[in-house]
Amino acid sequence: MKKASILVLVLSLFLFVFPLPKTVKADTVLPYNTTVTGEITEQSSSQAYTVTAEEAGTFTINFTVYFSSALLELRDSNNELVGEYEWVNGGSVGNPQVLQKEVNIEPGVYTVLVKDNNKISFGKYDLAVAFNPVHNTETEPNQTFTEAMPIQLNGKRIRGFISANDHHDYYKVEVEEAGRLELDIVSQMRSGTVEFYDAKGDMISRDSLDYYEGTPVTWKTHQDFEAGTYYIHVVGYGSNQGIYEMLVSFMPANNAEIEPNNNKFTAMPISIMDPKMYTGFLSYTDRYDYYKIDMKFDGYVTINFSSEFSGYQLTDGISINYASHRGSGSNGHPEASTQRIALPKGVYYFVPFAQVSWQSGVYTMSFKAEVDFKDVTGRYMPAVTFLADKEVANGITKNEFGVYDNMKRVDAAIWLAKILELDPSDSTYTPYLDVPKRAWGAVNALKVANIANGKSTTHFGADDTMTRGEMALLLKRAYGLSAEGVENPFIDVASRYEEAVNALLKNNVTQGKSPTRFGTGEPITRGEMALFLYRVEATR
Template sequence: MKKISILAVSLLLFLSGFTSTNVVHADTVLPFNTTVSGSISEQAPMDAYTVIVPKAGTLTITVKAYFSAALMELRDSNNELVGHYEGVYNGRPENPTTLNKEINVEPGVYTLFIKDANKTSFGNYDVSVSFEPANNIEIEPNQTFTEAMPINVNGERIRGFISWNDTADFYKVELDEPGRLEIDIDSKMMNGIVYLYDSKGEMISWDSLGFYQELPLLWNSHTDLETDTYYISIKGNDYYQGIYEMDVSFIPANNDEIEPNNSRESATPIEVNDNKIHTGFLSYTDKEDYYRIEMKYDGYMTIGFSSEFSGYSLMKERSISYDSHLSSGAIGKPEKSSKRVELKKGTYYFIPYAQVIWQGGVYTMSFKAEPAFKDMAGRYTPAVTYLADKEVAKGISGSEFGVQDNIKRVDAAIWLANIMKLNQSDSRPTPYVDVPERAWGAVNALKRKNIVNGKSSTHFGANDTMTRGEMALLIQRAYELSGNGVKLPFTDVSSRYAEAVKALMKHNITQGKSADKFGTDAAITRGEMALFLYRADSK
């Protein structure tokens, strides 16, 4: 063979796929897909070949020994051993022994040595090398935290490669909002380990990729995380190397909780009966959340809760638990639950918590409460609950609201002042001698707004029953309602009440007792008054 440059020979033979058999000497280039014959003797017990690897990939070395004890080794440009020493034993001139060895390597110049193994065995051999590129797209170097390759979640699939020269790859992920990080790995490594670290380099989790047995290893994980910088590392060792492909995706939590809320002191307040579904999130570093709930009356609370894995506790005092629940859902399949709990008036803490270290995730919750009045069932329930939530009215006892009892004018005045949130600080006696002290602030506030008048200059008629006509006047004035465009069908409505009744009809607050009677002078019950205020205020 003519003496030409090592690189030129290697490149020419690699690109052409040329295959030949040549006798070479120490430090001669060994092109890919070329069989070279050599001889080991007592005078020349070792041959050395230069192998040029253009990119990361798998180098296959084939040695056929025609003598009993040959030894093969591969070293990098720093003379570091790559792979292990490999013996080729029991070869004979008429029956050679063949060794095929695959070694995962990075780009570079390597030296392949063929030696006698025991200083007494000599003879001929054939050697060849072939190469299969890994076609990895990772950006090297990425062997440490500081060198970690930045990647975008929900971005391009990553193809990486673990070799003898590079047993660890690091990737950097920035999360600008809380959510679930999902890692999917399709591996052709014999095995390997995947690690997840936080921004301080502290390990969050690790797992084995499993053992490769000619079928791709499919590995996946999900971890619920807060806003931060994270690192994913794929690691191998002397035995576990090869190609892997990785997808990194992210599902935002879209939670509406106010952080921090990890204690009773920082608990997020939630209003019951706000008709909202609240969304929270638990993560590796945030394993429980606290919410403060005010139960404004003795009654029942219905808790709606949905989660894949999280549970919850409902507590009043640190040592008193009223209810608890453990979810038994699965990824993508949250368990939905609903519980009705009887509670006394007071402050409660609702505490969702993660059952597993890194399996928290999104949870949703809703809270509906109703007083424990046994006489408010049916059509009165929403109205009485509405007034109780706003602390407008109380029951006549702990067990009854008194829906069928007639309401007094003084009580109707108190309810109206409360629901309108009027300033009742003026607790001086009213001009009316029959108004009890408990109602002074309410009556004074309503009188200032020109909503109520007395029966006379000295009497309010505090203990008189409120009539439907008087109720219509109060609500029309309080909410400044207009009845324009409404024609009255009732024969019992005088001019004093006409505009007010029209207004209530127009806004669907109430209708008549019959087709032609409004029942202007009829007494109104506590339940009916609750209904009318509820309809007027909620509109």
């Protein structure tokens, strides 16, 4: 009896110092952070425990086995295996084997199964399950295209989660205009894949996330899209699971091209005389843009082009490439290039192109044309080029414009009629006996418009030199220039020319030969005539 009392006392002291773990009955609901002690016997070869997850998160399962071989399974409400089978071998009462397993799961009711090994291994085990919620903000279900979660562009970061029973997250993006979709992901997935799809479900691109090794992985990419519906697919199989945060932003291209312009038959016409910068855009579905250029004279064209990735060709549309360039910029760092080429008169196509399917985006371009006359330089170049493009004036030879040659009245009449786009259809014989046939239409049109008359009723003075004063009169009449509020400082301007000269001064057509001399009676040269017409056209 004494021995029995002593034994009870010792056992009580042991339990006080080393309390037994809290246990629950097997084959029941298993609360979190509570250890269940169960036993596999010949009569009871498996035990099942119900665990409920109210939200997505991670189960941490601690399994201690005191017998030689046990099997652990996690199954969902459809009895589908979640994760992998786990065998725990080599355990004994004196040397238990411990398994700690993390399983990423979606909300739901799960069953933890403990089984023997082919009914030949029996004994006790301890089992506990902890839960860590991930607080993801994605809208479930989003496992298919039809369930895809709509994304607000330039909104908040989305906190997503790939689990053992949800390998796919789909997001839907509506792009209302052409531009760049940028994807910024911070991942705690072991690895994973990100894919872009179009509205038909055809894959656009696929990239792999780097491996997560304790430090979040930052991964960025972009796609250049036309307006439309697109999908982002985040996927992870096997152990490639975990949390990721995703920000989807959009930058419009603000391109001014007129679509479609994907071949020479739909090419957008542009003027190489227009100095403005054109902005275009290429994407994975629109890898070529065509622009039609009408070069109306032999000369030079300077191409200014800037792009992150795109290149270009200048072609006659048949077989000859006159210029080409391959871009070598990078994301966020466009490369600027300038190329000046000789170009004969003709029709050409300027073709920006995406070098590879995933490298495209915004490009800018501008052009500058110049005539190929050896005597045209400096301040005369824009004016002479302008007249050549308007098909108003040619050179006196193939290589010379005749900048310093005096202008004949008949040639001045032809230039003026052309630039004013007067109707030359009345090419009947003029009343002026000295006007050659090539100028009949021009002279008649100027006379009808009350812009120019002859020096007499029968004499136009066709081969006479046009003076600067006479040109001032013609331009004032032709363009309806106002001279109001201007007084010229010139001492060589007679009253007949005064209002016309004042009008040219007011409209910045000329400043005179010197501060006090306009050169009223002096011949106007072909170069000066080009300057006058170039400047006065700006008043239209």
